[in-house]
Amino acid sequence: PDDSARLLQLCRKNSATLTGALYALIMHVIAQELYAGPDPKGKFDSVVISVPVSLRPYTDIPSTAICNYASYYQDVYPLPTQSRASKHSHPSPAYFPWKSAASFSATLKREAPKTPATIGVINALLANSRERYSLGLLGKKRGTTVLISNLGAAKPVQRSSAAHRWAITEAIFAQADSTTGAAFKFNVVGAPSGALGISVTSGS
Numbered sequence: 001p002d003d004s005a006r007l008l009q010l011c012r013k014n015s016a017t018l019t020g021a022l023y024a025l026i027m028h029v030i031a032q033e034l035y036a037g038p039d040p041k042g043k044f045d046s047v048v049i050s051v052p053v054s055l056r057p058y059t060d061i062p063s064t065a066i067c068n069y070a071s072y073y074q075d076v077y078p079l080p081t082q083s084r085a086s087k088h089s090h091p092s093p094a095y096f097p098w099k100s101a102a103s104f105s106a107t108l109k110r111e112a113p114k115t116p117a118t119i120g121v122i123n124a125l126l127a128n129s130r131e132r133y134s135l136g137l138l139g140k141k142r143g144t145t146v147l148i149s150n151l152g153a154a155k156p157v158q159r160s161s162a163a164h165r166w167a168i169t170e171a172i173f174a175q176a177d178s179t180t181g182a183a184f185k186f187n188v189v190g191a192p193s194g195a196l197g198i199s200v201t202s203g204s
Contacts, residue, residue, distance in 0.1 A: 001194030014098035019051065019150045020105030022186060024097040026146055031079040047145035050074040050182055051108060053115045071115035073108060137180040147182035153190030172197035
């Protein structure tokens with residue numbers, strides 16, 4: 001929890017969210033790996049980033065209701081230049097790409113309220129052909145490079161009595177590697193204790 005608190009404090013200090021900081025770090029690492037690979041001449045200069053968005057804030061459903069209200073934000077982002085990626089092989093707080101993290105955080109904040117329209121358009125276009133569309137994705141290149149799914153912090157349980165007390169001190173979740181989903185899925189969730197759980201699902 002102490003490390004998580006320091007990380008979140010750094011994010012706030014630099015006008016970034018945790019999702020934005022992860023985005024900046026992931027982009028830096030991907031760029032380093034590509035430039036250090038067999039083809040460092042810039043054949044791959046961008047990646048497709050996708051971030052699921054909860055639509056609960058835009059609905060009137062109670063917090064205790066179980067539902068599937070989700071959309072997503074997705075766009076193509078250029079990789080850091082080779083000189084920027086190789087300058088600091090292991091980004092420290094002093095040399096972390098906070099400007100990139102803050103910019104992505106601001107973009108998510110601006111675009112999140114618009115994401116319900118994405119689901120509406122998809123439903124309209126695929127009303128009678130969802131299965132055919134999904135099957136048509138099999139065997140093709142993945143359409144997304146990285147997915148960052150941040151569930152946020154789990155809220156503490158409101159106890160009705162002091163008896164039989166229990167608490168969630170750690171939390172973690174993961175996603176299956178869908179062959180039509182992102183190549184790398186970063187899954188983030190916070191526990192009521194303040195601990196932070198991050199898992200990674202990767203596919204070929």
